Amino acid sequence: MGSPPMIDGAFARWLAARAGQALLGLRAEMGFADAGALRSAGDKVSHDLIRTELAKWRPDDAVLSEEDEGSRLAWAAEVNAEAVSRLTADRVWIIDPLDGTREFSEEGRSDWAVHVALWSRTAPTPHGLVGGAVGLPAQQRVLGTDYPPAYPPATVQAAAPGGRTIRLAASRSRPPVFLTDLAEDVGAHLVPMGSAGAKIAAVVTGEVDAYIHAGGQYEWDSAAPVAVATATGLHASRIDGSALRYNEADPRLPDLLVCRKDLASRLLAALQRHSG
Ligand SMILES: Nc1ncnc2c1ncn2[C@@H]1O[C@H](COP(=O)(O)O)[C@@H](OP(=O)(O)O)[C@H]1O
Numbered sequence: 481m482g483s484p485p486m487i488d489g490a491f492a493r494w495l496a497a498r499a500g501q502a503l504l505g506l507r508a509e510m511g512f513a514d515a516g517a518l519r520s521a522g523d524k525v526s527h528d529l530i531r532t533e534l535a536k537w538r539p540d541d542a543v544l545s546e547e548d549e550g551s552r553l554a555w556a557a558e559v560n561a562e563a564v565s566r567l568t569a570d571r572v573w574i575i576d577p578l579d580g581t582r583e584f585s586e587e588g589r590s591d592w593a594v595h596v597a598l599w600s601r602t603a604p605t606p607h608g609l610v611g612g613a614v615g616l617p618a619q620q621r622v623l624g625t626d627y628p629p630a631y632p633p634a635t636v637q638a639a640a641p642g643g644r645t646i647r648l649a650a651s652r653s654r655p656p657v658f659l660t661d662l663a664e665d666v667g668a669h670l671v672p673m674g675s676a677g678a679k680i681a682a683v684v685t686g687e688v689d690a691y692i693h694a695g696g697q698y699e700w701d702s703a704a705p706v707a708v709a710t711a712t713g714l715h716a717s718r719i720d721g722s723a724l725r726y727n728e729a730d731p732r733l734p735d736l737l738v739c740r741k742d743l744a745s746r747l748l749a750a751l752q753r754h755s756g
C-alpha cells in the first residue's frame with residue numbers, strides 16, 4: 481500500500497475512511513447480538529488504527545482522543561504544560577474514533593461517525609481547526625475540509641409562504657431539556673438522531689437546518705464536524721453565541737449551535753430566551 485496524502489485535510493479524509501472500513505468490517509464480523517461487546521470493540525479498533533497511523537505519518541504532532549486514558553481530565557494549563565504535550569504543541573489531532581457508539585451497536589442505523597480534526601496554534605480562526613474529516617461509514621461517505629460540500633446545502637428548499645418549518649436535529653437519547661419549548665417558539669420540528677458528527681453532517685448536506693446541543697459534550701464530539709461545517713460556510717458557535725474553542729486545558733465543550741447562517745440570529749435569540 482502507498483503512502484497517505486501529504487496534505488493534512490486529505491490525510492484526515494484518508495484516516496477517517498480507513499477507520500470507517502475497519503468499523504464496518506467489525507459490525508459484519510461480530511453481528512449485533514452482544515451490543516456492549518460490539519461498542520467496546522468498535523471504540524478500541526478505531527482508536528488503535530488512528531493512533532498507529534498518526535504515530536507513523538505525523539509523529540511530531542500531539543493527539544487528543546476520546547479513548548486515551550485521562551482524556552476527560554481538566555488540566556491547569558500553567559501547571560501541567562510539561563506533562564500534557566498537547567498543551568504546548570503547535571499541532572494537535574482531535575479524534576473521536578467512534579461518535580454515536582450506541583447507534584453503531586444497533587442494527588440498521590447509519591447515524592454514527594469517525595471524527596478526525598487538526599487544531600493548529602497559528603490558525604487564523606478562534607476555533608483553531610485547520611482541517612478535518614467526518615467519516616459516515618454506514619452512509620458510504622466522508623465529508624472533509626479538503627473538498628467542502630457546497631453552501632447553501634443542495635437540498636435546502638425555498639421558504640414556503642408563511643415561513644417554512646425549521647428541521648432541528650437533536651440527540652435521540654439526551655436532548656437539551658429546553659428544546660421542545662424552543663422548537664415550538666421558533667416553529668421548528670425536532671429530528672432525533674444519534675452522533676454529533678452525523679447531526680452536523682445532516683446540517684452540512686441540508687437534510688436538517690440546524691443542530692442544538694446542551695448539557696455536556698467534549699471537544700472530540702464536535703471538532704471534526706465543526707471544521708467541515710465552518711469550511712462550507714455554516715454558522716457554528718456556543719449556544720450563547722460565543723466562539724467554540726478547541727485544545728483548551730479543560731476538554732469539556734458542553735453546548736453548541738450549528739446552522740445555516742441565515743438562521744443563526746433567530747436561533748441564538750431563541751436560545752437566550754429558553755436556555756437560561
Ligand atoms: N450530556 C452529555 N455528557 C457528555 N457527553 C455527551 C452528552 N450528551 C451527548 N454526549 C456525547 O456526544 C456524542 C453525541 O451524542 P448523541 O448521540 O446523544 O447526540 C456522544 O459521543 P460518543 O458516542 O462518542 O460517546 C455522546 O457521548
Ligand SMILES: [Mg+2]
Nearest residue numbers: 576579580701
Ligand atoms: Mg463522541
